[in-house]
Amino acid sequence: MISTSTFHFELIHTSKKSRARVGRIHTPHGIIETPSFVAVGTNGALKAVDNTLIDEMGLDLMFCNTYHLMLQPGTEVIKNAGGIHKFIGRKKPIITDSGGFQVFSLAYGSVASELKSQGKKKIGSSVLKITEEGVRFRSYRDGSEILLTPESSVLAQKNIGADIIIPFDELPPYHIDPKVLYSSLLRTHRWEKRSLDEHLKNPNGQAMYAVVHGGVDDELRKFSANHLSKLSFDGFAIGGSMGKTKPEMVKMLTALMPHIPEDKPNHLLGIADLDSLSACIPLGIDTFDSSYPTKAARHGSLLTSMGTVKVTRGIFQNAHMPVDQSCPCHTCQNYTLAYLHHLFKAHEMTAYTLASIHNLQFMISFMKKMREEILEDRL
C-alpha cells in the first residue's frame, strides 16, 4: 500500500506502440490517474460549475492561476483559510502556475493575438519593467504597482498551498529574435533555479515542476530539458511558445519528449483540445490543462462521441433525447438536448452549467478510454 501523502510518480505501463504511458501521480490530496485532463478554475472556481460536483465527477486535477488569486482575493486570504483546498472546498489535487504567463500576456498580448500580429505588437502598458529581479506591472483591478519575482511568486504559491506549483518563468512570444529567445531562456533558467531554492526552504508537501522553454527551436528545447533535469524538480511542465500550428507543436514535442526524464510526471501547459490530446498522448505527455472544454460549453458546443454538437442549432428544438445516449454525466442523465437548446435560447445561466458539466465529463471519459487503450498497447 503506497501512501498518497508524499508526492511521487508511479509509472504503470508504457505502450508497446508509442511513448504513451499510464501512471499515477500521488499527491497529498490523492491520486491523479494519467494521462489526465486538467480543468482550469482560474479564480478557484470552474466557470459555472461548483467544486463539489467536479470532485464527484472524478476530475483529478484542477488548475488555478496565481496571478488572478494574488489580485483577488489575495494569497494571504487563502493562507488564512488554511490553503486553497479549504478555501474553495475541493478535496482533490490542485496545481497553480507562477503568474508569469498572465504577466507576460499583458506584455505581449494573448498567444493568439501575438501570433496574429506577426511580432509587431508592442509591450503593453500594464507591464512597467522586466529586469533580472523580476517583472513590475500594474494590477488590472486597482492600478497598484506589483513586483513579481521568482521568490514572490513562490511565496504566493506557498500561501495558496496547491499540491503542484510552478517556478517563475518568462513567456517569450512566438515572433522573437533567436538571440533574444536564447537570452530569455537563460534568464528563465536562472529564475527557475531561484524559484526552486525558495521552494526548498519550505517544501511543505508541495511538488514543483520545472518549466521547459525554448520556443519552437528543437536545440533550445533539448538544452532546456537537459539543464532543468539536473535540478531537483519533481516534474516537468512544457511552456513557452508551442508554435503557430499543431504540426509545428507536434514536431517540437516529438523532438523534446525523449529528453524529459521518464521517472517524473510531465505536463503540457494550456493545451488540451481533442486533436492535440490524440497527437500528444503518444508522445508520452501525462497531464494537459485547458479551458477549452468549458469555454466551448458556454458557447453551446458540446463534445460527444459523434463529434461536436452545436446545441443552439434550430434542428435541436425538438430533440427530446440526451445530448449523448452513452454519456453518464449529470446533464445527459437528467436533461434533453431540446431543454439545453431552450436554455441557451432563453439565456438561462443553467445552460452554461449543464453544458460545462457534460463537456467536463466527456474529457474525463475520453482520458479514461485513452488510459485503457495504452494499457492494452493499442495506442
Next chain:
Amino acid sequence: MISTSTFHFELIHTSKKSRARVGRIHTPHGIIETPSFVAVGTNGALKAVDNTLIDEMGLDLMFCNTYHLMLQPGTEVIKNAGGIHKFIGRKKPIITDSGGFQVFSLAYGSVASELKSQGKKKIGSSVLKITEEGVRFRSYRDGSEILLTPESSVLAQKNIGADIIIPFDELPPYHIDPKVLYSSLLRTHRWEKRSLDEHLKNPNGQAMYAVVHGGVDDELRKFSANHLSKLSFDGFAIGGSMGKTKPEMVKMLTALMPHIPEDKPNHLLGIADLDSLSACIPLGIDTFDSSYPTKAARHGSLLTSMGTVKVTRGIFQNAHMPVDQSCPCHTCQNYTLAYLHHLFKAHEMTAYTLASIHNLQFMISFMKKMREEILEDRL
C-alpha cells in the same frame, strides 16, 4: 392511504390563534406542504440553479410563466416533450400562470414603475389591442403579432401540462378609475369563466385556480371572491394590485380572506418577502411565489437566521465560516462566506448558483418552521 394522483386539498390544522393553517395539496406530481414558498422558474429553470437540485432540496412547487414559454421554446415543443415536467427534468409539482400578467405589464409597465408613475404611464406600444375577445400584442422576441385569449391561454397551459393552471385575467393598474376597475373586474370574471369552460373540456389531471381581483377595494374583492366561489375552480389565487404599501396589502387581505373558501387551497401571486410572509400566513394564505430570494441572491444578499447578509461587504473577506452555521444547504455545508465573497468579487457564475441555493434553502426552512408553529398553535 390517500392517492396523490388526483388534485385535492387536505386541511391538517388551523391555528387557534389566527387563520393560519397547515395543509397538503395533493397533485399528480406529489404533495405540496403548506404554507409553502413557491420558487419562480420563468423559462422552466430557476436562475442559476438546476432543477434536480431543487427537487432534492425539497422545493415543493415551482412557478413557470406561460407568456415566456409561449414565445420560447413554444408550447408545442413542451407538448412534444411529454409536458413541462419531462421537458425540464422536474419530478415535483409545477404551476403556470395565464400569461395575462406579463401581457398587461407590457401595457401598464411593471408593478413598480406603474406605482411610481402615479397613473400617468400610457399603454405600451407592444400591446396592440385589448377587446372582449382577448389581448393582441407583439412578441418581444420576433415582433410577430400574438392574440392571447382565455381559450388560447388555457390551450397553451394544456400543452405545458403543469399541475396547477390559472385562468386568463386582466391586471388593471393601481392607479385606475373605480368605474374602469369595476368593468375590468366584470370582464375578468367573464374571461375566467371562459377559461374554466375551456379547461373542463379536457381537465387532464390539471387543477385550475380562480384569480380573485378587485384591486384594493374591499367590496370589489369580496364580490370577486363570492362570484368565483360559485364556479368549480380547484383553488383560489389572489391577483391584481395589492396596493402601494404592505399595510395596504395586509388590510385588503384581512378583509378578503374570510370570503375565500376554506376547503380549497389558495395562493398569493408574486409576493413572498419575509415580512409579507409573516403578515400573510396568519391570514390563512397557503402558497406564495416570488423571485425575490433568487434575485436577492444574485445581488449578494443572503438570507440568514441573523438577518440579511450582504456578502460583498469587505468585512467578509476573511470570514472563513459558513454563511449560516445552522443552515443545512449545499452552500453552507461545503463553502465559506469568504469564498462566496471572493466569487462575487471575481464575478464567477458559481457565486449566483451558491447564493441562490442558500436563499432557496432558507425559504424552505422558514416555511417548515412556520408550519411547525401553526401545528403548535403558536402563530
